[in-house]
Amino acid sequence: MSYLRPLRVLLLSTPVGAIGSGLGGGVELTLKSVARSLIQRGHSITVVAPEGSVLDGIPLIEIPGELQITAQTGGRDELITLPKNSVLGNMWDYARQVQHEYDLLFNFAYDWLPFYLTPFFERAIAHLVSMGSLSDAMDQIIGNVAERFPKTIGVHSLVQAETFQFASQCFNIKNGFDLSSYQFCAAPKNYLAWVGRIAPEKGLEDAVAAIQAVGVPLKIWGVIQDQNYWQKILADYPTAPIEYAGFLSTHELQQALGASRALLMTPHWVEAFGNVAIEALACGVPVIAYQRGGPAEIVRDGKTGWLVEPDRVDELVSAIAKIDQIDRTSCRHQAETEYSLEALSDRLETWFANILNSSQA
Ligand code: HBI
Numbered sequence: 001m002s003y004l005r006p007l008r009v010l011l012l013s014t015p016v017g018a019i020g021s022g023l024g025g026g027v028e029l030t031l032k033s034v035a036r037s038l039i040q041r042g043h044s045i046t047v048v049a050p051e052g053s054v055l056d057g058i059p060l061i062e063i064p065g066e067l068q069i070t071a072q073t074g075g076r077d078e079l080i081t082l083p084k085n086s087v088l089g090n091m092w093d094y095a096r097q098v099q100h101e102y103d104l105l106f107n108f109a110y111d112w113l114p115f116y117l118t119p120f121f122e123r124a125i126a127h128l129v130s131m132g133s134l135s136d137a138m139d140q141i142i143g144n145v146a147e148r149f150p151k152t153i154g155v156h157s158l159v160q161a162e163t164f165q166f167a168s169q170c171f172n173i174k175n176g177f178d179l180s181s182y183q184f185c186a187a188p189k190n191y192l193a194w195v196g197r198i199a200p201e202k203g204l205e206d207a208v209a210a211i212q213a214v215g216v217p218l219k220i221w222g223v224i225q226d227q228n229y230w231q232k233i234l235a236d237y238p239t240a241p242i243e244y245a246g247f248l249s250t251h252e253l254q255q256a257l258g259a260s261r262a263l264l265m266t267p268h269w270v271e272a273f274g275n276v277a278i279e280a281l282a283c284g285v286p287v288i289a290y291q292r293g294g295p296a297e298i299v300r301d302g303k304t305g306w307l308v309e310p311d312r313v314d315e316l317v318s319a320i321a322k323i324d325q326i327d328r329t330s331c332r333h334q335a336e337t338e339y340s341l342e343a344l345s346d347r348l349e350t351w352f353a354n355i356l357n358s359s360q361a
Pocket of ligand 1: 015026027069071108109110131
């Protein structure tokens with residue numbers, strides 16, 4: 001644990017949606033965990049976010065303006081765009097005005113503007129990059145900051161950092177959760193779980209193909225983002241024992257997920273982290289995951305789940321057959337030692353100390 005004097009930190013949220021709208025995806029959960037873990041550690045936190053945001057009990061400044069479009073919909077040569085009356089521009093104009101009331105600014109936006117503005121600010125800015133490399137323009141501007149302000153780029157996994165040229169400059173904060181929201185379940189029911197946006201990059205069809213072979217029921221939770229993709233899975237696997245169980249709140253999800261025998265993670269893309277893997281472990285649920293992306297850095301093969309050769313459905317099947325070899329208490333234990341708010345704040349304080357020491361140099 002690194003000792004750090006109490007800091008005043010200004011957290012600037014993602015501009016793609018108000019907090020609580022679900023539009024901000026994993027960043028919403030991450031921002032709340034970061035805020036709670038730092039407050040628990042004695043730091044004072046203020047959050048700046050688009051108007052309409054909801055944050056129970058944490059000081060919040062709501063900023064008006066038009067939302068930013070999501071970065072992951074474009075290609076490598078995607079242009080940098082800003083709408084009129086941009087909420088991103090308005091958030092960072094506010095930050096410029098109040099920066100001297102804080103010791104450190106903390107950016108959650110995966111957007112060009114906050115990185116470009118960094119040299120114009122007198123206060124140091126910690127940038128948490130929430131996804132892997134998406135476009136040349138974003139890679140370039142983040143790389144500029146990594147070069148000129150060493151140690152200020154945060155990531156969620158080493159494999160995510162590796163998608164950038166400046167991987168060695170990144171600080172891995174992993175992630176952390178309020179584990180008191182997750183109850184340990186020792187005696188699961190006879191079903192497997194799959195959780196996530198139902199879209200091609202998440203590889204749900206592989207999990208369904210494995211279930212068809214194994215015959216254990218699969219419950220599926222998450223938003224159906226791509227209806228055609230979902231309908232094709234139903235058509236291709238008409239006899240697979242699967243049930244779509246909707247999109248649940250964290251409280252409801254952890255109860256249903258916790259009663260499963262294992263979580264299947266079958267990503268076809270490089271997941272930067274994989275929050276749902278931690279949510280499963282926190283409930284004592286072993287994780288069977290492709291050896292790809294963030295989940296491959298989370299699952300302890302043979303101890304808290306099984307890592308499988310990517311895209312090998314036959315290997316998923318043999319891992320499912322071995323799931324009872326995993327001790328469910330080891331899963332909860334790993335969440336408590338590596339992914340609690342306490343563990344997250346240790347990593348955040350080390351990161352901040354690195355930044356503040358080098359920025360004063
Ligand atoms: N797109 N432009 C933009 N800015 C963000 O901050 C952003 C995004 N897309 C997705 C996203 N953030 C989060 O949902 C993920 O980082 C989890």
